[in-house]
Amino acid sequence: xxxxxxxxxxxxxxxxxxxxxxxxxxxxxxxxxxxxxxxxxxxxxxxxxxxxxxxxxxxxxxxxxxxxxxxxxxxxxxxxxxxxxxxxxxxxxxxxxxxxxxxxxxxxxxxxxxxxxxxxxxxxxxxxxxxxxxxxxxxxxxxxxxxxxxxxxxxxxxxxxxxxxxxxxxxxxxxxxxxxxxxxxxxxxxxxxxxxxxxxxxxxxxxxxxxxxxxxxxxxxxxxxxxxxxxxxxxxxxxxxxxxxxxxxxxxxxxxxxxxxxxxxxx
Amino acid sequence: xxxxxxxxxxxxxxxxxxxxxxxxxxxxxxxxxxxxxxxxxxxxxxxxxxxxxxxxxxxxxxxxxxxxxxxxxxxxxxxxxxxxxxxxxxxxxxxxxxxxxxxxxxxxxxxxxxxxxxxxxxxxxxxxxxxxxxxxxxxxxxxxxxxxxxxxxxxxxxxxxxxxxxxxxxxxxxxxxxxxxxxxxxxxxxxxxxxxxxxxxxxxxxxxxxxxxxxxxxxxxxxxxxxxxxxxxxxxxxxxxxxxxxxxxxxxxxxxxxxxxxxxxxx
Amino acid sequence: xxxxxxxxxxxxxxxxxxxxxxxxxxxxxxxxxxxxxxxxxxxxxxxxxxxxxxxxxxxxxxxxxxxxxxxxxxxxxxxxxxxxxxxxxxxxxxxxxxxxxxxxxxxxxxxxxxxxxxxxxxxxxxxxxxxxxxxxxxxxxxxxxxxxxxxxxxxxxxxxxxxxxxxxxxxxxxxxxxxxxxxxxxxxxxxxxxxxxxxxxxxxxxxxxxxxxxxxxxxxxxxxxxxxxxxxxxxxxxxxxxxxxxxxxxxxxxxxxxxxxxxxxxx
Numbered sequence: 001x002x003x004x005x006x007x008x009x010x011x012x013x014x015x016x017x018x019x020x021x022x023x024x025x026x027x028x029x030x031x032x033x034x035x036x037x038x039x040x041x042x043x044x045x046x047x048x049x050x051x052x053x054x055x056x057x058x059x060x061x062x063x064x065x066x067x068x069x070x071x072x073x074x075x076x077x078x079x080x081x082x083x084x085x086x087x088x089x090x091x092x093x094x095x096x097x098x099x100x101x102x103x104x105x106x107x108x109x110x111x112x113x114x115x116x117x118x119x120x121x122x123x124x125x126x127x128x129x130x131x132x133x134x135x136x137x138x139x140x141x142x143x144x145x146x147x148x149x150x151x152x153x154x155x156x157x158x159x160x161x162x163x164x165x166x167x168x169x170x171x172x173x174x175x176x177x178x179x180x181x182x183x184x185x186x187x188x189x190x191x192x193x194x195x196x197x198x199x200x201x202x203x204x205x206x207x208x209x210x211x212x213x214x215x216x217x218x219x220x221x222x223x224x225x226x227x228x229x230x231x232x233x234x235x236x237x238x239x240x241x242x243x244x245x246x247x248x249x250x251x252x253x254x255x256x257x258x259x260x261x262x263x264x265x266x267x
Numbered sequence: 268x269x270x271x272x273x274x275x276x277x278x279x280x281x282x283x284x285x286x287x288x289x290x291x292x293x294x295x296x297x298x299x300x301x302x303x304x305x306x307x308x309x310x311x312x313x314x315x316x317x318x319x320x321x322x323x324x325x326x327x328x329x330x331x332x333x334x335x336x337x338x339x340x341x342x343x344x345x346x347x348x349x350x351x352x353x354x355x356x357x358x359x360x361x362x363x364x365x366x367x368x369x370x371x372x373x374x375x376x377x378x379x380x381x382x383x384x385x386x387x388x389x390x391x392x393x394x395x396x397x398x399x400x401x402x403x404x405x406x407x408x409x410x411x412x413x414x415x416x417x418x419x420x421x422x423x424x425x426x427x428x429x430x431x432x433x434x435x436x437x438x439x440x441x442x443x444x445x446x447x448x449x450x451x452x453x454x455x456x457x458x459x460x461x462x463x464x465x466x467x468x469x470x471x472x473x474x475x476x477x478x479x480x481x482x483x484x485x486x487x488x489x490x491x492x493x494x495x496x497x498x499x500x501x502x503x504x505x506x507x508x509x510x511x512x513x514x515x516x517x518x519x520x521x522x523x524x525x526x527x528x529x530x531x532x533x534x
Numbered sequence: 535x536x537x538x539x540x541x542x543x544x545x546x547x548x549x550x551x552x553x554x555x556x557x558x559x560x561x562x563x564x565x566x567x568x569x570x571x572x573x574x575x576x577x578x579x580x581x582x583x584x585x586x587x588x589x590x591x592x593x594x595x596x597x598x599x600x601x602x603x604x605x606x607x608x609x610x611x612x613x614x615x616x617x618x619x620x621x622x623x624x625x626x627x628x629x630x631x632x633x634x635x636x637x638x639x640x641x642x643x644x645x646x647x648x649x650x651x652x653x654x655x656x657x658x659x660x661x662x663x664x665x666x667x668x669x670x671x672x673x674x675x676x677x678x679x680x681x682x683x684x685x686x687x688x689x690x691x692x693x694x695x696x697x698x699x700x701x702x703x704x705x706x707x708x709x710x711x712x713x714x715x716x717x718x719x720x721x722x723x724x725x726x727x728x729x730x731x732x733x734x735x736x737x738x739x740x741x742x743x744x745x746x747x748x749x750x751x752x753x754x755x756x757x758x759x760x761x762x763x764x765x766x767x768x769x770x771x772x773x774x775x776x777x778x779x780x781x782x783x784x785x786x787x788x789x790x791x792x793x794x795x796x797x798x799x800x801x
Binding site: 281300304397 | 574
Binding site for chain 2: 014015016018021022025033034047075077079128133134
């Protein structure tokens, strides 16, 4: 164990106008005064669990392995959904078991999963609408202080929730997926990963079709095409992205999450 | 006193596009290099002092008692309004005396209030438009370093400013208040607190009327009703809230701050 | 050198919805676990290098001199533009050499400039689209850990990039500049600095003309005029600003970046 406490990251869909995130920070720092908080994002799409799962997939590998990732995107708060704490080889997770780990579980298997059922760790009384503050924050703080995972809950009896993901379809003529996220710059992030595309495109030029418009080739970086021109590239998360150099592809193409994207060998 | 310096939180309506918040951080960290800054929100409604007061009420109780809360929502900057530093049992405050403590003062009385009138602590020259950077930040930093409150100013001669708040009206037939905030999810937060509502509703089912529409019962959590259905509940701040499960109540009801909300016994 | 590591600030145009900023934080904290990160802004205008340069000018002087400022507004990522690390008397910079230092270089000369050409410090493989994560973050982390500037790269052979800036024109009758930024409150920040204006206005009342509308005098603070009234003042960054007290000057005047602003002696 390191001398200083592990990092504790915060990821929510709470926005930053309201006091929800701050209340969680207060609870954590009251229970673990030495915690080193790191804000990841509080602007995730509201109540979109799959988007949060994708976010975690992209971020977790960059952090130290003992980091605790507290993630609360929790449309089912107060219902029967479980809270869990999970230890993976590359990081630790605290949050609702509602599919937030869907992408992470594709990459590695958990070492240990506990169901959060030990109310002695919780902030009382527990609100029915804000387990982020009353359950997940104090549990993460206790873990951060050095308590063991099996003190925080008991071994989970059921597997973690996995959400269905949009399919990738491969034929001899084409590889078809869809847009799964639109970033701040309007880049369209797809569910086609680099290894799929490279395999398909081996030795070929390829065209990428977005919606009904066929109009770009795969390049290496934005600056490979003139300003305002459409291109495809393998983005920094190893996914096929559709971009406009110094522009906004989502607006240009009127595309959004769910828009089909198809890769075909050039003419 | 703890070995590490107390936490120092930052709450403003400055937004995060401009450099104002960052300049305050720089000044604090230049004067108190070991300060442990915690961003609460910089997205409070511009120049809305009462909204900031409500925000502090919700956040302060979650933090350690020695935390310094630096809050700058300051439409009167450069005028005759005072700057103050205040010690409460549950936290410490630095900022303008313009009503930011309205809600906090309902909960507890200050132990000590000083008026910030000792320019030797300030960043010179003091801008007429940015006391957050030039007065409040260096004063908070000095307090954080361990200077005493009575070094930072002299005992305040006048009481702290209290802002008028919307009234709650109670009759035999109904309890009437209004929406005082709309959160990130579109939930309508009212000025009806749990103890009011519970007392009124003791032994009764109740209906909640928002604006002219009467259409929801009080439930325990969002998931108690189907997606898209309106409900009322006691939110995590112990206030009556109007919500749409997995929806946006403010848009659904065309309601906003000031919209009347009325609780009545069910038919 | 201080006992604790220097502060490391983060400034980007990445927004906070996506995982880009978080990935940079993860890389820095993996390479320099004791780094003390300070978020400045991630909401800078997308791909607007000059706006980011102005932001740095306003913020850097408030921070300790050994602070490392990591700034990534990088429309040319993956092209031939250099990455640099620069030591100034008042701070240290890591980022692309694309004009981000334009304003800073007006104030002081660098002590040392290196070109980032030592891949052993970088995260491999280096993405063509995200040098913030793969080049600048690990280099800043290494600098933060105490490595010397000349380990991180070799002495730069060419001068740092300077971007053209809008001109200030002075005649006997008028001083003319333009709006260079609109802040969160709608205040119009101009390229007319205090010393210019004071000199011009010495002993005179002056009028400020924005676009085609002539209608305000220079005052000392917002509260000097009634709510809703237009005024000019020397803002906290020592620039002439056009404001509406408790209002939004940009909307009121239909003004934006590039709108001409002219100062004339009062009739």
